[in-house]
Amino acid sequence: MIFESLAEKLQKTLGKLKGKGKLSEKDVNNAMREVKLALLEADVNFKVVKKFINNVKERAVGHEVMESLTPGQQVIKIVNEELTKLMGETQSKIEFASSPPTIIMLCGLQGAGKTTTSGKLAGLFKKNGKTPLLVACDIYRPAAIKQLQVVGSSIGIPVFSMGDKQNPVNIAKAAIEYGKKNGNDVIIIDTAGRLHIDEDLMNELENIKDEVKPHEILLVVDAMTGQDAVTVAETFDNRLGIDGVILTKLDGDARGGAALSIRAVTQKPIKFVCMGEKLEQIEPFHPDRMASRILGMGDVLSLIEKAQASLDAKKAIELEKKLRNQQFTFEDFLEQLQQMKNLGPLDQILEMIPGMGSKQLKNLKVDEKELVKIEAIIQSMTKEERQNPSIIDGSRRKRIAKGSGTSIQDVNRLLKQFKETKKMIKKMGEMEKAMKKGKFKI
Numbered sequence: 091m092i093f094e095s096l097a098e099k100l101q102k103t104l105g106k107l108k109g110k111g112k113l114s115e116k117d118v119n120n121a122m123r124e125v126k127l128a129l130l131e132a133d134v135n136f137k138v139v140k141k142f143i144n145n146v147k148e149r150a151v152g153h154e155v156m157e158s159l160t161p162g163q164q165v166i167k168i169v170n171e172e173l174t175k176l177m178g179e180t181q182s183k184i185e186f187a188s189s190p191p192t193i194i195m196l197c198g199l200q201g202a203g204k205t206t207t208s209g210k211l212a213g214l215f216k217k218n219g220k221t222p223l224l225v226a227c228d229i230y231r232p233a234a235i236k237q238l239q240v241v242g243s244s245i246g247i248p249v250f251s252m253g254d255k256q257n258p259v260n261i262a263k264a265a266i267e268y269g270k271k272n273g274n275d276v277i278i279i280d281t282a283g284r285l286h287i288d289e290d291l292m293n294e295l296e297n298i299k300d301e302v303k304p305h306e307i308l309l310v311v312d313a314m315t316g317q318d319a320v321t322v323a324e325t326f327d328n329r330l331g332i333d334g335v336i337l338t339k340l341d342g343d344a345r346g347g348a349a350l351s352i353r354a355v356t357q358k359p360i361k362f363v364c365m366g367e368k369l370e371q372i373e374p375f376h377p378d379r380m381a382s383r384i385l386g387m388g389d390v391l392s393l394i395e396k397a398q399a400s401l402d403a404k405k406a407i408e409l410e411k412k413l414r415n416q417q418f419t420f421e422d423f424l425e426q427l428q429q430m431k432n433l434g435p436l437d438q439i440l441e442m443i444p445g446m447g448s449k450q451l452k453n454l455k456v457d458e459k460e461l462v463k464i465e466a467i468i469q470s471m472t473k474e475e476r477q478n479p480s481i482i483d484g485s486r487r488k489r490i491a492k493g494s495g496t497s498i499q500d501v502n503r504l505l506k507q508f509k510e511t512k513k514m515i516k517k518m519g520e521m522e523k524a525m526k527k528g529k530f531k532i
């Protein structure tokens with residue numbers, strides 16, 4: 091889970107306040123001491139923590155909390171609002187140029203995820219109707235050009251490259267000419283990184299900046315490096331003047347220090363976050379939604395957006411019809427499983443659901459392997475069996491178990507679950523009909 095250890099501690103501390111009918115100043119102070127510790131342990135910049143705690147305390151011991159009916163919840167609301175403020179309040183979008191192409195320069199240290207993120211961004215823009223061009227300006231890291239080409243071809247986006255013998259400034263210039271001729275409205279330049287910040291790197295980036303005048307300079311930083319990421323952001327900003335940050339590897343960041351400090355320290359917004367190596371694992375950054383996720387309040391809006399982007403609306407309507415008419419088969423079930431996979435890892439989806447705090451998620455132990463098993467069982471069924479499971483007798487069960495590498499018990503369990511689900515859907519359908527006729531009232 092993203093920011094797992096921070097989320098767990100904050101939720102535990104604030105959970106203690108929730109049930110209290112009245113809060114004393116001492117209660118608030120005690121809770122804030124624990125919140126402070128949790129933030130420091132999460133590697134949040136200490137100045138940021140100090141200011142944050144003061145802001146919360148100032149508001150929490152005032153009248154708005156002490157005299158309200160649910161003081162604990164008021165404190166949680168304040169923490170949520172202050173966390174949101176810390177991360178920049180509102181979403182900070184990419185400013186597309188009024189006369190295209192919009193030129194975006196990606197920079198950062200080696201290994202931060204620049205090349206991967208260039209592809210992710212291009213893919214996201216393409217989904218939104220743009221025609222991006224990727225530009226390979228990292229001529230030093232072995233295989234960086236090839237990597238970008240592989241990424242580009244996997245999502246159908248052209249990659250401009252002139253090999254590794256040309257000066258990156260010339261490559262960038264030529265790429266823009268090429269992009270203009272070919273109608274590319276967004277040009278994403280993947281620049282070189284180094285293991286550490288050095289003069290040569292900064293000079294090269296400055297030269298590219300001066301020559302191509304990018305509309306946006308985005309710094310890619312690895313969230314798992316915590317305060318180092320904040321220092322990198324400060325340094326790049328001082329030299330280059332960045333417009334925003336893309337935080338990568340949030341999927342492996344249990345602490346959240348970088349995400350919570352970067353904006354407050356550099357005054358530059360986080361524009362996107364990446365949560366995995368796959369090309370679709372990028373999201374626009376919404377401070378309010380992230381604060382809610384950290385506090386276990388879910389993120390329904392992102393979930394809906396993800397679903398809209400990944401699921402097929404027409405198929406969803408068809409499915410609903412089938413469910414109503416009792417025609418739901420294992421084939422539909424299989425399709426559902428596959429669509430669900432498009433949404434991303436199950437634990438990342440679940441934590442967007444309100445009430446799915448870190449504790450609940452741990453208890454739930456989402457077992458993706460179980461889903462793989464179910465998929466294998468359905469795939470081992472014949473078409474006829476999928477449509478009419480009642481024909482699956484003992485010998486067929488044996489064959490399916492063997493074919494899917496599972497046990498007969500696994501097959502039996504799935505068949506039983508499926509039957510019960512169908513029964514339940516039928517009951518719900520009958521209830522709905524009765525309600526419509528006015529025969530059934532709640």
Ligand code: GDP
Pocket residue numbers: 198199200201202203204205206207231283338339340341342364365366367371
């Ligand atoms: P570059 O040197 O900055 O261009 O970095 P790369 O794009 O080559 O990425 C370095 C490594 O980080 C690769 O193995 C990527 O697959 C991985 N990576 C990039 N973004 C993410 C992310 O959001 N989550 C995870 N888990 N890995 C990532």
